[in-house]
Structure formats: C-alpha cells, structure tokens
Amino acid sequence: MRSISKSTLQRLPIYLSFLKQHCDSEFVSATVISKALSLNDVQVRKDLAAISSSGRPKVGYCRCTLILELENFLGYNDNENAVIIGVGNLGTALLNYEGFEQYGLQVIAGFDIDESKIDEKRKIFHISKLKDLCKRLNIHIGIITVNVEQAQLCCDELVDAGITAIWNFAPTHLNVPSYVHVQRENMAASLAILSRHIKDNKNN
C-alpha cells in the first residue's frame, strides 16, 4: 500500500465525488464507475485496490465502505488548519470559501503586508504575526496567493514558520527545502490546455 502514484491520487477524489452523487445502489463495480467517468475499468480497479480491499467478485464494492475508505485515505476526516498569504482577490475568495472544509481543510487566517488590508476581526493579520500563529496553532499548510514577484519571499516566510506543505497559486517555481512539499495550482497550465484546444479546433 506504500507509495501511491500521483496520477492515482488525483483520480481518487473523482471517484469519491461520483460515489457521493450516485447514492442509489448499495454496491458499485469498477466497471460502472469507469463507464460513468469515461475511464478504463482496470485502472479504476487498480486505483481502488490501493486504498481498499473490500471488492468482491460479481458484486463490486460496498458504496458506503468505499466512501469511508476514500475519505479516510484522502484525509477528509482529520481536519488540518491552513493559512493564506496574500489577501487580494483570489486570497479573499479562498479565505471566505467554505468548500474546502469538506476536504478537511480549514483556512483559519489570512496574512498580508499591506496594512490597509488588515482586519483582525475578519482574521486578516499582518505578515509579521505569521510565524507566531503557525507555531502556536501547529499549522502545517500554507497557501500562497500573492503575485509572482513576492511568491518566493512569502514562501521563505512560510518555511521559516514551520510550514511543510505549500499550495502555490502564483504561477512560478518555488525553491524550498526537500522536506517541504509544494503543490502548484497551475491555472496557467489549465488555460494553456484550454486555449490549445480552441486553437486546434480552428485549424482543423
């Protein structure tokens, strides 16, 4: 069960959301899932084998059990706290967005350099308070929503504050110590893929 591949890990939340939305049947087979999601059935089975052992021939997987196993594996049940650096447009949205809670992520504070943005009632603090708060509340996840120019600086602050996992919305590479994991939310890449599709459509 050790070392699950990144591609598998990315598909697990998709399975989970499918299972939650299609609550009618008690048992679900990999075949059904794969068809609904336009994937290969062996792939689904393999992915699920990595986190579950409740599959039964001819029957499939017990939906409820599978949901629980997925949620546990994905950490939706053990709540993690996170902080955001950069309370601009995107940062504010993420700070107020309640959708992450269902994934076990609680964004508990935002930080910014800009004094005018600080509003402690709304949990927005000056960046000078970052380290103290992270240490005190034992926070491991930091979200970067500043611009490209400030991203590395903020990243260093986060690392200094004891953060070990960074969710980076700035379209840039970050240098971090090897024990820190950086997850790039690569919106530029998504856009690139989209616009490529449009272009290809036009040329064919």
Next chain:
Amino acid sequence: MRSISKSTLQRLPIYLSFLKQHCDSEFVSATVISKALSLNDVQVRKDLAAISSSGRPKVGYCRCTLILELENFLGYNDNENAVIIGVGNLGTALLNYEGFEQYGLQVIAGFDIDESKIDEKRKIFHISKLKDLCKRLNIHIGIITVNVEQAQLCCDELVDAGITAIWNFAPTHLNVPSYVHVQRENMAASLAILSRHIKDNKNN
C-alpha cells in the same frame, strides 16, 4: 510539431514564467532552466524543441525569442473571451480577477440563476441570457463555478450555447459531446496530495 503531450503543455507556462522573471541574460540554455526549476535538462530541451527551433549549440536559446514563441504557442497573444456560470464566492473572484488577461483570457460576463445576484452593471446576468450572448460574441470558453449538484446542468447549457472548452471548478465529472473539452481544475486533488504529504510526514 503536431500533437504535443499534455505533460509538456503543463510545463511550458512554468518555463515562460521563469524566463520572464530572469531577464538578465540574452541567452538561456536548457541546462540553466532545468537547474533553476529542478527538472531534467533533456526534458526541458525536448519540451522546447516542440515549440521552438531557435536553440543553438554552445549558446542556448535567445530569451526574447523563446518568450515570444512560448506566448504564441500558449495563445497568450490571441485574446479569447470567456463566461462564468455561478457567481458565488469563487465565481466572483474569478470574474474580478485580472490576472487571466495576461494569459489571453478575458472573462467578460458572469451568469447565475439566483435573481438577487444579477447586476448587469457588474456584468452579471441571468442564465437565460447565456446562449444569446455567447452566440452573439462568438464565445468558446465557459467556466463553471457552481456546486456539484448544478454542474452538469450548467454544462449542458454551455454546450447548448456553443461553448467548446469548459473550465470546471466543480469537483465532479461532466458528460459532454466529444468535440467539447473539459479541463477540471482539480482543487480536491491538490488538497489530497497536500494532506497526504502531511500524513506521510507524521507516520515516518
């Protein structure tokens, strides 16, 4: 040059942002880029070969040329218009966010079912006006920021309105005709990877 791989396509914006930030030298080699971004140098060279032919032995690539080639390839120079469905927290942020313009994406209108959210001055319209507007302005890209329950419905509306590329922020699978491309912004997956990293850290 035909058929560039998805993984390559995802790395191109990273190269571009690196090149733009490090403007000092006239020429850049794949070796330099790979080291700065912690990638394999052959991989960088291969990726760049797909979109450029300006690499010269002993010299590298002309930075400016490469930037232009990347921008052109990624479509940053031909502006595309897009609409958003779902003007909640995230939708509003994206609607107001100006950062996408640099990627050639102009979000020109938001749509919602909720009458109370409609504010035509702020370019937020009722969903009933979607099709007309898309057809009139020849819009190809739609962004979905509604919740899971409504996502497929909105998706169908977009397809009906002539959209051929969908950027889906709802954590769910969408069924579309084969000519429509869906790009899932898989935040749940990112979170899964992050929280897995935290978990692994704790267990080791």
Next chain:
DNA sequence: TGTTTATCGATAAAAAATTATTTATTTGCA
C-alpha cells in the same frame, strides 16, 4: 447441484514519459 455470468485481483503487454548517452555543431581561444 452444476452452469453461467459478472467481477475482482494478478499478471502481462503496450504505450507514454522520463532520463541517459551519443553525436554534431557552434563558439572561443590558443
């Protein structure tokens, strides 16, 4: 009870992506 069928799980094959190696080219310099 035996047969059929759907499905899992394991193994094998194929395809794709990454990394290593070799070759050729260009520049700088003795």
Next chain:
DNA sequence: TGCAAATAAATAATTTTTTATCGATAAACA
C-alpha cells in the same frame, strides 16, 4: 587554423502509467 568546451539534437534505455488478458470467486439461476 586547430582544439577544447558548451550545448542542442538525435537516439537509446529506463521507468512509469495505462490497457489487455487470464484465472479465481461469488452470486444467480436453471
């Protein structure tokens, strides 16, 4: 001019990921 160094480009090897195949198992049903 000739040699050394840096690097792109081509090719080969390796690894990873995806897809296909096959055997085993459990349920349904005659």
